Amino acid sequence: MPYVLANSYDADLKIWSGSEIEEYFAPDLSIGEIIFHEMRRHPKLIAQISTTEETILIREELHSNAMRVASYMRSKGLLQSDIVGIIARNTSHIPAVAYGCFFNGIAFHSLNIAYDRGTIEKLFSITHPRMIFCDGDEYEKVRDATRGMEDVEIVTMRNHPEGGSTPIEQILSSPIEENFRPVRLEQGIDQTLAILCSSGTTGIPKAVTITNSRQILMGSYSLTTSDIQYCHNTLDWITGLLTTITSGIFSTTRIIADNVFDPVHMMRLIEEYKITWLIQGPSQMAQMANCPEFEGADLSSIRQFVFGGGRSSVETQKQIRSRLSSDCLNFMYGFTELGAMGTINYHFDEKPNSVGRVVPGLKAKIISEEGKSLGPNELGEVCIRNGQYWAGYYGNPQETRKMRDPQMWFHTGDLGYFDQDGFLYIVERKKDMLKYQNIMYYPNDIETIISEMPDVAEVCVFGVWDQVYGDKAAAAVVKKQGTELNAQDVEDYVKERTDSKYKHLHEGAIIVEDLIRSPNGKTNRKATKDYFLEVKERQ
Template structure:
């Protein structure tokens, strides 16, 4: 059965608490040590099936491949303090790269393959990986972006002539008496590094620790489960799927193509998928596809989604096709390294993100940092009692995210009702998400401001059930300019090959921007004016 969270409330402290954590494994073991042991217990079980590359790996085969990659990294002289780069899709051997890093106690830093060259250069200049595993599709971009670093590049598919191929790495002899490394810093050591964006738009490298919290709410998984997530290793959901499939000995279905709703539903039906995690955008695309009404989703026992809000209509449509009432909203954030709340009570609380999972505490605070009671709106703060190394090389942003009392400040505005259900109302921060890729309005404004005809600009996100926050802009043109809104849209698309930074929501030309009483640009007011203009009202 899917995990059902519960929590209690301390009225004096105004703090909600999840249940007690149950330890199924020795708390001293690292994630790598657990996966290493569990893979040896079930050698003949199918570990992974690629629905696009038509490959099948048993746990014994995946275990051996992971040790070969780990032995290769050791032979290259990498230490636990070194970082391994990953920019790739869910190809057959990507999971062996992840497990190899876990076995060696080396953190990998994973980036989305859609990042442009400048973004890759900025981010990898922070962590300075020694070796990067990427798809041949991105080889030249990655090579160019990391030319100033002493880095080797291994390609996972579509191999160019001058790259090291993953097949060559897999010929590495397994080190004699291979054992997973003991972590030099224990389970406080960093397991992986994912990406977020700073309040100034500067990329941040988010460390994820070797804590047990990442397994929370998934201990119902067994060898009978079949997991499927289209998300890659740069998303926390992709990381969670990679880890839980190894720890709980499930079969994992992967695919290296772009998300396609008809394909995804065929995968669920063909492989009898029991566990899936998706962003709401994928759900919206699925229900709008012609195949949705005839698809067979009856095998699903746990349907998790999260990352942004989902329209009630979208949730209802998905539920109508499930044979089990198993659609669950999971709320969390990358820095936490796991899910924070899960809503298992859609009919009672359809707008809620749910109750706290085990091991967490939550409080709602006002602008003065004072704790608020039930039904009072404020910033959501969460404590997981786990070590966090913060943003790699960025202590200032780390302190802003987690205070000295170890509370994470989510930047989300919300409230807890009297039944302990959390409701997220808005973002306190200005971060936007397009298909779960994070960006900031300032990124768009910087590009538009380069146009000689532009006097001022205000960018914002326009919500789409399918894509998330589509960038849009209100632009003041210089006196005498003949600038048109479409010129701005075309300019931005010419300045970056990252679709999530395009003006997918459009642009308008205005005489002046909407401003607050103090004269500052009011982003929300400009967004509202944009929506009025677009609606014709």
């Protein structure tokens, strides 16, 4: 039997509500305090295994390393009001850096390693980190980006440059403060835990604050010491932060790797380490299902496979489910600003296109353009309320007000609807809505059709502006390995599958090796469109 989320509906206010939150830990404890105490309960259990650096740390070793990092920060005079920067891969000692920050009540601002010097400079100029942890590979880029900031200490995690940085080994050999204890947060659990980055598909990413709220643990309370967790994402993703926190709190074994995502390597890790808990993005799922080794992969150890951050075709979901030993592939919906998942679907067979029901502690509603609440099966903007403090976008009150209204509702910018059973369906981003000959349509309408083609692995549809017709649909398509799919096949397939001429690919299609993605792995529709136009111009 699948897990069932209990939801209620207020027909007058047209609001869906999740069940009440059950407190598993004292409500005044910070995330750092919980991790500190839980890590001491199982000191000899394996905490993490790095498959690329070939290191193994038991929990007391990771706990000790985290206390050394925290003690070093204290010796340098860092306060709870300070910020620590992180721009690094999933290497052996990055979890200790994160826990050390948690123990000190110091928020870290985590950036993606793919960011260029200019983006790093703009983001760190917002938060002004006192100390930055990075790989030696990024040292020069980080150093140059922070030249105008005073007293910034750069710590390198590996591949240390000659002079200029503090090697992490120096910190890990420093003493632990006598009678070390995690701090009590000056602002309680409303205090900022971490600062991540928005997707950045439309410009410089915003610095998104995440509080010490317990909400981030929703959906993870079934984890036990027998679980083996894996998430390829780094600490600048909400899923990377989630995995780091839950592995510390629930005493799981975490598998980490610092390589560029490779689906074959991923499936080998699942088989070798008997991974039980996996969280991925749709693009990673598509890459797995698209490689020849997938049909022989043994994914039977997985008992919870969560994915989110974008849409995955039903066909890809069916392929993944065919290799699992239980019904454990769950589509979840959330966003960085919420700091947690908002909905999760435990009912694929009954509701295959839904992102599920609202999780405990949250409320959700659909609103019209005029801000009026809408009922079941009425399309509008998805709004979610967690009733908790949010510090907003760091240093950006104007954008904060756009994202969250005075009644504490997050305005997601996603268009969707609830059905009569309380299952949420995400249709499209508001800003992605297109218009052809004055008829509104969504790229996903066409993407759904194309994804049904047996030879298609991934697809991105966008509009190309025409002064006569408006937005003419075009597509960039990734074909499955070993197939002979061509652009005309795609155009013909769409034409045959819809009577709505405005949904035809009037601007055509191209076959690409991969879609262009933002640093957090999401498909960058604008950049993919720009590439499409370049290709068409050369033809």
